[in-house]
Structures are given as structure tokens and as C-alpha cells.
Amino acid sequence: MATGLARPLARSLKGRMFGTAAAAKPKNADEREPLGFVKKLENGLVVGTIESKSPIARIAVVANAGSRFETGQNLGVSHVLRHLPKLRTENLSSLGIIRRSLQLGSDITSQGNREYIYYKSAVTRNVVAPIVEILQELTTKSKIVDWEFEDLINDPNGLKLDLALLKTQPQIRAVEALHAAAFRNTLGNSLYSPEFQLGKFTSEQVAHYLKTYFSAGRLALIGVGVDQQVLEDLGRTFEPYKAAGAPSQQAVYAGGEIRENSGGDLAYVAVAFSGPSQVSSDLLPAEVLKHVLGAGPYIKYSLGTTSALGKAAAKATDGPFAVSGFTANYFDAGLFGFTAVAPSQSIDKVLRAAAKEVKSLLTSGVSDAQVNAAKNRLKAEICMNFENPENILSWLGEQSLHSNSIITPHEVYKMVDNISTADVNKVAKAIAGSKPSIGVTGNTSNVPYLDKLFS
Incomplete structure (x- = not known):
């Protein structure tokens, strides 16, 4: 136990040591990144x-x-x-x-x-x-x-x-x-x-x-x-099976339509064009384009009518609906489009309004202001996804099997910052040139067929 004399001496020494120590240089984002x-x-x-x-x-x-x-x-x-x-x-x-x-x-x-x-x-x-x-x-x-x-x-x-x-x-x-x-x-x-x-x-x-x-x-x-x-x-203690695996068949985008009428009050629809693969340089510009369309409500329990898709659908119907941009990316192919849910009696109007908005953005292009706002939303989405260690684990697994290095989250943010409006419009033009596809479940009676939706 310290004596009464030792305590003030210790405090004195402690004060001198802190007073003469050089301030630690704060780490930048790259240095803090795991x-x-x-x-x-x-x-x-x-x-x-x-x-x-x-x-x-x-x-x-x-x-x-x-x-x-x-x-x-x-x-x-x-x-x-x-x-x-x-x-x-x-x-x-x-x-x-x-x-x-x-x-x-x-x-x-x-x-x-x-x-x-x-x-x-x-x-x-x-x-x-x-x-x-x-x-x-x-x-x-x-x-x-x-x-x-x-x-x-x-x-x-x-x-x-x-x-x-x-x-x-x-x-x-x-x-x-x-x-x-x-x-x-x-x-x-x-x-x-x-x-x-x-x-x-x-x-x-x-x-x-x-x-x-x-x-x-x-x-x-x-x-x-x-x-x-x-x-x-x-x-090193693992002994993976020696079989090399059957040759992987290249995924080929064909486009088409599948409808599964299961009845009910609602119709559920997913529409997409051919999108970029995970290894394509167009991957992140396509994600920015998705956020230009809108990736669902940004405020919990809100109507989701502030996005481009939401505004278009809200003008077409007074009834309830949900509409959101959609992407799915794989090693050699991808999808880009939107999903929609609405009562059967209003799904036709919602789909036509959403399809018209998508077609307009893909063919007419997007502005600098739209791209900058979408980039901020994309970075926020990436940040929130990486807050979940389960997502990081899955992301690590996919990179490990297909790359010799691991891209850090901060590197992804930098890639998003470097995306230009020209990059987004380039990928939009490429997507617009592909054939659309549609998957429908629920009450399909009033869902327009593909040839009528994009005619």
C-alpha cells in the first residue's frame, strides 16, 4: 500500500510524464481500417x-x-x-x-x-x-x-x-x-x-x-x-475432397416471363433487365442507379413516396403499394430492375408507372444532383450493412474464393466516391439494351404481360 508521502510524489511524476510525452498522431481512416x-x-x-x-x-x-x-x-x-x-x-x-x-x-x-x-x-x-x-x-x-x-x-x-x-x-x-x-x-x-x-x-x-x-x-x-x-x-489440418468439381456452366441471360397465380388480394411482381456481374466495373455504378430509382423507404413506417419510383407510383394510384429498386449480382451475371406489391385492382397502374419511370431513367440518363444524392445513400447502405459482422463474414467468404486480396469497406467507399455521372449513364444505356424479365406471384389476374408492360 502506498504511503502518504508516496502518493503526492507519484502524482508529480505522473504529471511530468504526461506533460513531456509527444501527442499521439491520430490515425486516418485507412490506418484504422481492419x-x-x-x-x-x-x-x-x-x-x-x-x-x-x-x-x-x-x-x-x-x-x-x-x-x-x-x-x-x-x-x-x-x-x-x-x-x-x-x-x-x-x-x-x-x-x-x-x-x-x-x-x-x-x-x-x-x-x-x-x-x-x-x-x-x-x-x-x-x-x-x-x-x-x-x-x-x-x-x-x-x-x-x-x-x-x-x-x-x-x-x-x-x-x-x-x-x-x-x-x-x-x-x-x-x-x-x-x-x-x-x-x-x-x-x-x-x-x-x-x-x-x-x-x-x-x-x-x-x-x-x-x-x-x-x-x-x-x-x-x-x-x-x-x-x-x-x-x-x-x-492445414483440413483434407478437402480431391475432385475438381464439374466445369461451371456460364450463366446466360435469356429474359422471359413466369407467372404463378396463387390467388389472394395482393399481386407480387419482380421485374429486371440484364445487369452487371460482381467482377464488372459497372457493378457500383449500377448500385448508384438503383438508389436513383429508390431502394425502399428511408424512414421507418413511411410511405416510401420520396424516391423516383415511389413518386411515380403514388401519382398512379391512391391505394397502398410498395415499390423498390432491385439488383442481384453474381460472379458472371446480374439483374437490375424493381419489385412491386399492390392490391390486384391497382397493380396494373403501379407497374405501368414504375416501368415508365425505369425506362425514362435508363434512356434519358440521370443528372449530377441525382447521382450525388444516390452515392450518399449507397454509402450509407454499405456502412449499415458492414455494421453486421455476419455480413462481413459472407462478404469475406465470396472474396476469398475469387480473389488474391480482400477489398476493405473503406476502399469500397472510395470507389463509390470516384463514380461519375457518365459512369452511371453508361451502365444505364447498357441495361436498357437488354430484354426485360418478370416474375409474378399472388393474384396475377390484373398484372400486365411483359410485352404490354414495356410496349
Whole structure:
């Protein structure tokens, strides 16, 4: 314990030391930005990390094995693989997977899109290694046995529940229909298994797809808030399947129309043209163009009538509606358009007004003021997306499998700042030259057909 004499002496020394110390130079945005690292290991596994100040580490194994790689014979198999954590591995039973993850204070979730399947977990940093071992078992040591696989297919809380929930989400079905109309196969394959396939899948079929696409060069171990060297050492224990994967079929935009009349009071519509791919220099200008159209309400519970699309629709009808710009971008193709929801009796007016506004912007071009405002909205959207570490994890996974470096969020902001009005008008002209596509669900009786909508 300090004596009475020591305390003032200590205070005196403390004051002198602070008084003579040079002021620390404040870091600029680039220096504060957490850096990303990516490396392909000798075993073919890709390892990617981004540092974080959070005490929680987020880990994932991502496979380039989404629904676009399915064929007519195994349609829906990627949906089945999203339920892979329910099946045993070479060294762990399904109960063992649950028990071990709970003991670590974590859980394992799976997600999938048209290009990737993710198996994710969030843990404290001191138990990264054990959770990676479980993810390794799931993705490289799967052991699908017939009786467990049959239980999985017939589980009312599994794939059947997913399909039952899909029936209650017409807005998702409209976007699924749009993809099918636009691309037919590849990116047109649904994220969900067709119901007629549930009784036709075999354990051998699923195992073959897994071993084909969870293979060297198509599999990545990624982490947010994990040291790169730690993750590399863990990655070296992986043994990805040796199959190189079937050659990827190029996605070809065809354009078309799919309508699914499921009745009800509302009509749900998704309309799009051919848009830029993820690797295209037109990607961010197209996102700016989307925000010129309007990407939904900017104020919670507002009517969303301040955007270009919202204003056009509000002039056409006095009834309720929702309309928003829409983009979907993939490695080799993309979509650009809008989505709309309205009562059946007014959907025709809403769609025609929105289509006219889109056509006008694509052909007449946009102003500097419109572009500057849209760039600010886009940067705000990017910032808010990156506040969620789950989004950063997914973003890291996609970059790790297709790039030798990781673009940081701050670099993305700079790219947006450098977009000119000429860049936006250039991509608008390219989009306008493509054939439109449309996906419709709900009450389709008053939805205009594609040839009438853009005539």
C-alpha cells in the first residue's frame, strides 16, 4: 500500500510524464481500417480473415456449391446440404455435433445462395480451434447413412418446413420466378428444392454432390476476429475432397416471363433487365442507379413516396403499394430492375408507372444532383450493412474464393466516391439494351404481360 508521502510524489511524476510525452498522431481512416488477408494453402483450402476488436470470433466454412451448379437430376440438392449439420460425420454423431457446440457456448448455422453454401459459428476467441474442428468434420468428413438421411428428408421441421414457409412468402417466390425466367438454368435454379424431389433424393446422390463441390479450390475457411496465422494452422489440418468439381456452366441471360397465380388480394411482381456481374466495373455504378430509382423507404413506417419510383407510383394510384429498386449480382451475371406489391385492382397502374419511370431513367440518363444524392445513400447502405459482422463474414467468404486480396469497406467507399455521372449513364444505356424479365406471384389476374408492360 502506498504511503502518504508516496502518493503526492507519484502524482508529480505522473504529471511530468504526461506533460513531456509527444501527442499521439491520430490515425486516418485507412490506418484504422481492419486489414483482410487471404491465402491458398498447400492442401487447396483457401483461408481468409479480417481482424475485429470484438471478443467474439465469427468462423465459417464456405463452399462454392450453390444451387447454380445443380442439374435436372439433382435439382434441390444444395437445399438438402443446408441441413447437413443434422447428419453424422466420420467422428461425430448428430447429437455429438449439437452437444459439443453447446458446450463451447456456440451454435452452428447454415446459409445458402445461388453460388455459395455457408456453415457459420460465433464463439469466444479462446475456443476457435474446437469449433473449427466441428466445421471441418461437417464439410470434409461427412458420412451420410441411409436411415438418418431418410429421417432428414421426412422431418416435418426440416426441408418440409422450409417449403411450407416459402408458400407464405410470395415476395420471395416472385424473385425466385424472376431468376428462373431470366436465366432458365444455372442462376435460374431455385434456392429451394421442388416438392416432387423430396422423395427422390438418395444419400449417394447428395454425397456425390458434396464430394464434387466441397473440394480443393472451392472450399474456404474464413474468420472475422481471428488471427490469420491461427486460422492458417487450423486450415492445414483440413483434407478437402480431391475432385475438381464439374466445369461451371456460364450463366446466360435469356429474359422471359413466369407467372404463378396463387390467388389472394395482393399481386407480387419482380421485374429486371440484364445487369452487371460482381467482377464488372459497372457493378457500383449500377448500385448508384438503383438508389436513383429508390431502394425502399428511408424512414421507418413511411410511405416510401420520396424516391423516383415511389413518386411515380403514388401519382398512379391512391391505394397502398410498395415499390423498390432491385439488383442481384453474381460472379458472371446480374439483374437490375424493381419489385412491386399492390392490391390486384391497382397493380396494373403501379407497374405501368414504375416501368415508365425505369425506362425514362435508363434512356434519358440521370443528372449530377441525382447521382450525388444516390452515392450518399449507397454509402450509407454499405456502412449499415458492414455494421453486421455476419455480413462481413459472407462478404469475406465470396472474396476469398475469387480473389488474391480482400477489398476493405473503406476502399469500397472510395470507389463509390470516384463514380461519375457518365459512369452511371453508361451502365444505364447498357441495361436498357437488354430484354426485360418478370416474375409474378399472388393474384396475377390484373398484372400486365411483359410485352404490354414495356410496349
